Amino acid sequence: MPSLPLPAVLSLSAYDHLLLDLDGCVWVGEAPTPRAQDAIAALRDARKGIAFVTNDGRHADDDFVRKLWRLGFQASREEVVTVGGALQHVLAESEHRTAFVVGSPAVHRHVADAGLRILNGSDLAARADVVVVAAHDRFDYAELRGAIQAVVRGAALVCAGRDATFPMPDGPWPGAGPIVAAIEYATGVRAVSVGKPEPQLFLTALDRLGPGRALVVGDRLDADAGGARAAGLDCAIVLTGATSAADARAADPPPAHVAASLAELILGRA
Numbered sequence: 001m002p003s004l005p006l007p008a009v010l011s012l013s014a015y016d017h018l019l020l021d022l023d024g025c026v027w028v029g030e031a032p033t034p035r036a037q038d039a040i041a042a043l044r045d046a047r048k049g050i051a052f053v054t055n056d057g058r059h060a061d062d063d064f065v066r067k068l069w070r071l072g073f074q075a076s077r078e079e080v081v082t083v084g085g086a087l088q089h090v091l092a093e094s095e096h097r098t099a100f101v102v103g104s105p106a107v108h109r110h111v112a113d114a115g116l117r118i119l120n121g122s123d124l125a126a127r128a129d130v131v132v133v134a135a136h137d138r139f140d141y142a143e144l145r146g147a148i149q150a151v152v153r154g155a156a157l158v159c160a161g162r163d164a165t166f167p168m169p170d171g172p173w174p175g176a177g178p179i180v181a182a183i184e185y186a187t188g189v190r191a192v193s194v195g196k197p198e199p200q201l202f203l204t205a206l207d208r209l210g211p212g213r214a215l216v217v218g219d220r221l222d223a224d225a226g227g228a229r230a231a232g233l234d235c236a237i238v239l240t241g242a243t244s245a246a247d248a249r250a251a252d253p254p255p256a257h258v259a260a261s262l263a264e265l266i267l268g269r270a
Contacts, residue, residue, distance in 0.1 A: 010236060010257045010265050012046055012266070015213050015214060015215040015234075016049060016211075016213050016214065017048060017050070017051070017205075017212050017213070017214040017215070018043055018048055018049070018050055018051075018214070019053050019202055019205050019206075019214055019233070020050065020051065020053065021053060021054065021219060021220070021223075021241075022052055022053075022064065023056060023166040023241065024167040024218070024219030024220070024238075024240055024242055025218050025219045025224075025241060025262055026040075026052065026073070026262065027067075027071060028167050028169060028240065029167075029168045029169040030071075030169075031071075031169065032073075033238070033240040033261050033262055034240075034261050034263055035263035036073070036261070036263055037071070037072040038263060038267060039262045039263040039266040039267055040262075040266075041074075042266055042267060043266060049210070049214075050079055051079055051080075051081050051205035051208065051209060052064065052079055053196075053201045053202060053205050053216075054080075054081070054083065054201075055083045055161040055163050055175070055196050055201075056083070056135075056166065057082070057084050057087070057103055057104060057107050057135060057136065057176065058106065058134075058137065059082075059104070059106055060084065060106040060109065061077055061080045061082055061084075062077060064082065068080075078208060079208075081201050081204050081205045081208070083134065083160040083161060083194065083201065084107050084109075084160070086194045086195065086201055086204065087107065087110050087114075087132060087134070087158065087194055088110040088111070088114045089114075089200075089204075090194050090200075091110075091111060091114035091116055092115060094130070095129075096116055096129040096130040097115075097116060097117060097129055098116060098117045098119050098124070099111050099117070099119065099128050099129065099130050099131070099132050100120055100125050100130075100131045100132070100147060100150045101118055101120055101131075102131070102132065102134065102143045102144075102146075102147050103132060103133065103134035104136035104137070104138075107132065107134045107136070108120075111132055116129075116130070125146050125150065126146070126150050126153050127153060128150045129155060129156065130155055130156040130157070130158055131147045131155045131156070131158070131183070132158050132159075133147065133157070133160065133176060133179055133180050133183065133191065134159070134160035134161075134176055135160070135163075135174060135175050135176040139179060144179070144182060144183070148183055148187055151183060151189050152186075152187055156192070157183065157184070157190075157191040158191060158192050158194065159176055159180045159191040159193050159194070159195070160176050160193070160194065160195045161177070161194075161195025161198075161223065162175075162176065162180060162181075162193055162195075162197075162223075163175030163176060163177050163196075163223055164178065165177075167240075167241045172242070176195070180193075195223070196218075196220075196223035197224075197225075197226030197227035197229075197230055198227065198230065199227060199230040199232075201227070202214075202216060202227055202228065202230075202231040203231055206231075213234075214234075215233065215235070215236055215256070216228035216233050216234065216235040216236070217236045217238065218235065218236075218237065218238070219237065219238055219240060219241025219242050219243055220237075220241065220242045220243060221243055221248070221251050221255070225237060225251065234256040234257075235257075236256060236257035236259065236265055237251075237255040237258050237259075238258075238259050238260070238261050238264075239259070239260050240260070245258075
């Protein structure tokens, strides 16, 4: 990949913490991005605070920790900040008592752990207080129908984010955005999003890491760079996921840093 006439090379001394996106930045599918393990090991050697921050609602926190270790990364549960956890927090603070859920078993658990009764599969599904939407591999028409019927009857609509896609080895897979857009189009109701580019995931990570200057590293200008701006943080964009070099050059405002990969950002081209 050609070098980029874009923002200056990262100086690690400028940051105390790094908030790292997973899909497209740390890994693509089941493969780490090139030398990503070395990059994260270097951050730990430099005693930087690390958080892994993801809009992926398909898996639970422990699933991400196991995957990180399986792919050669050291990680703890406290370092993983997921959109499922953010959904749980928002719902626990709400007055909603019942939910219709479009999402993986992990999202169902987060909704239940927030204290809500899940009405999927019951005669009362269309009378849920809130519809919760996150992308998952088994999404089907029945879920779409149930979500639309509940929202039309007055349910609030909350989503895990609006990512159009996420990178996989065989090409982009649909994120939560297309599902949310279908429900919004059918109902005329705008969903409340708790995932990136909303700042909540980054603020949760900073709360865990403590004081210090933080850099967000991700592969999406909309979710990662947009979320960083909303949280008042610098952002570095890597080109191993959804953003091309041309996209990065055209961004307004531009990211603070751009690199071909996480490893190039942290370790340079050597």
